[in-house]
Amino acid sequence: MSLPVAFLDAVARLIPKDRRFDDPLSTLAFGTDASFYRLIPQLVIRVESEDEVVELLQFAQSDRVSVTFRAAGTSLSGQALSDSVLIVLGDNWNGREIRGQGTQIRLQPGVIGAQANAWLAPFGRKIGPDPASINACKIGGIVANNASGMCCGTAQNTYHTLAGIRLVLADGSRLDTEDPASVSAFRQQHRALLERLATLGHETRANAELAAKIRHKYRLKNTTGLSLNALVDFDEPLDILSHLLVGSEGTLGFISAVTYDTVIDHPNKASALIVFPDVETCCNAVTVLKTQPVSAVELLDRRSMRSVQDKPGMPAFVQQLSENACALLIESRAASSSLLHEQLALIMAALAHFPVEQQVDFTEDPVENARLWAIRKDTFPAVGAVRKTGTTVIIEDVTFPVEQLAVGVNRLIELFDKHHYDEAILFGHALEGNLHFVFTQGFNSAEEVARYQAFMDDVAQLVAVEFGGSLKAEHGTGRNMAPFVELEWGSDAYQLMWQLKRLLDPNGILNPDVVLSEDPHIHLKHLKPLPAADDIVDKCIECGFCEPVCPSKGLTLSPRQRIVIWRDIQARKRADLDTTELEAAYHYQGIETCAATGLCAQRCPVGINTGDLVKKLRGRDADRTKTAEWLATHFATALQGARFTLHVANGARMLLGAPRLAKLSTTLSKLSKGQIPQWSNAMPQPEKAIRFSPAVSDERPRVVYLAACVSRIMGPAAADKEQMSLYEKTRGLLEKAGYQVVIPDNQDSLCCGQPFASKGYAEQAEHKRQELLGALLHASRGGLDPIYCDTSPCTLRLMQDLGQTRLDLYDPVRFIRTHLMDRLDFTPQQAPIAVHVTCSTQHLGESQALIDLARRCSHNVVIPEGIHCCGFAGDKGFTTPELNAHALRSLKDAVQYCSEGISTSRTCEIGLSQHGGIDYHGLVYLVDRVTQARAR
Structure with missing residues (x-):
């Protein structure tokens, strides 16, 4: 059913066009979340204020239009989808207020969970919930799902650490429980609602059987249904209301802010992996550990360990474990090292009488700790990586009473065998x-759907009825478990939930069919297809973990959405459907505006680099092969041409003036569809060709200096206070440190191939790369001398797939920290410095080293939040400037008190200077300024 015209007209008057999406590409892109469902919204609205939410809800009430709220879309049970109106959070929901030395924090719903913890870290605190998706999920979703995690348990989830909440109900009314004026007004305007909540609370507490059941259910981890514990834990109606919103999955209202009582984040921790001979022994050990000073105990069955046993870094014994082995990954944390050691002794003493098959003793080494936890964290993606194309990965989430855990584990394994889920693995808190089980499932035939239905019916009967457990422990009910809520809770509790729903959302406009549904088969409808699209991305499970680091998210598409659309295009082609319109839209939104930096691969559980797909598609469309070959063959001439172009631009600036040239170039760039670069004040002046020959008889240690092609042609901008070229500054620093600087022969003809690769000319790119590697091999005397590359993207490209080529390659960060630190004396400056960690620096593993170096050089280092990639992407900053502008839209405010910014990529620095309002330079400028040669 289409949306009412009156509603659409009202929305159009309220929300600007660039924040309303109803075109086929956008609605399809937003029609997916991390679950195995798909609903295509008719309208997507990006909201930027609470006032907008209030008015939208009032419009929706008037015209009976259902709406769904979405934060990050990492939920697993289908609770962030809509076939009506999807309301997503924009940029302006990232507010925070830290109180009482970090003992409380007030957060808006758009804050990513990990960011909240980063703000709290200096105080030794964190928020209680610690979901596995904390690097991607947002506070709105954490609260709405009452998410927990590995260390959170039940005591530290949102429900139990809630100090205050600001919400908007279905009728558009607001309540801030921390604002006395808001509370007073709400009491007056909603007296009947509050009286009804008080009555329901009183009746529930008076019903001894029901109250006992509720308390039992929430002794366990439980997110099935609405939070009925609010009715037995509180008698004040406002407390009941605020805690009902926790875990309500957007079905009772919109959460516009939440205040947490934070928890201590102990700095000292140790982990151990102990493998027991069978499930029973393992689960009996868990019962003992309940009384011990442990912060996390993760169970892994033999199947889950088998799924990761071949991965690098796994203990060798994992491959030889017995068939029935079951392991516990144990972590203990403490405020001091001595207290930690006392705790470890107590834990090991408690486990001493249990037979053990293998074990990795407690270790405090961060590297070893990370390796052990990788066993646990890699299990889910391990299943995803081996699934058949066209199937999806389902991760279910149940709770057994811990005293019956062993029986529950074995019964679940029996169900895997009964329904032929041979690849299923089981692990959990x-x-x-709390057990998670992961299995692959196809939905491409009625038989496959029927198998899934039969399996879930059996799971529901086993967990909810036989064991009195929870069908959803922490992933939220969604539409996945909505048909089973009554089975788990019984009729009285189920009808009570419906009373609450109808009290707070009488017209049923908030997220229908989520948590509560009158459709017993809703969990079998709207199942998401995952058709084959390309080997590069076919393993994508659409979890959304990649999205926070993508510079184009919010401008066009995120990596997840790029994959969703490409999958749909390929499926339509196989069905002989016309994809012309969709592909035309995808060309800009999917291909042209992708920075192709590969940061998404670092966050992806199965390591997918969506940029590789985009490069492949660019290669498919790359029809100027002869031009690419000519440029590769005549590269020195091409560089001369680039310098000439910069000369012309600089002359135009002097002739027309900067403001007029900027306006003219913007027009010309649009008319040429990006073929003519857009000029800005940060545009570099042309650099002179390098002319330098070192002394042949020099006895100083040698370093081969590879100046990237951008460094060779792009000098400082005319407005830059620093007018020395990167080449001169780098050479001066290296010589100050006592090095003889060697330049490769015919340097102007050399290139790593990145400009060709980014445009889809893979063959020409590899030719230039191999040519450069050969020149560097010669210049470094067969790899004897270290090679310093002044731009991190070029370093990264050269270091990939080196094979047997023995070259000692360094980017600026690694060379300075390994070769110059003991040759220079540092005198840190007082002036604040902004640091931009480029994508390539992150790929090279030098992020923290760059930050540490900056802190060695300045007492005040600023690292802007939320900027993972600048979006300049080689030359995209010139040809698609909106990508660069979008990626850096928050930069200026973040660096306003800084005198200078540093980075390790000349092109990135152009965009950073333009949008940051300060000059950005290479790291060497800062290091040179604050150092002197150490006396030898």
């Missing part, structure tokens, strides 16, 4: 009896 053992202290809470």
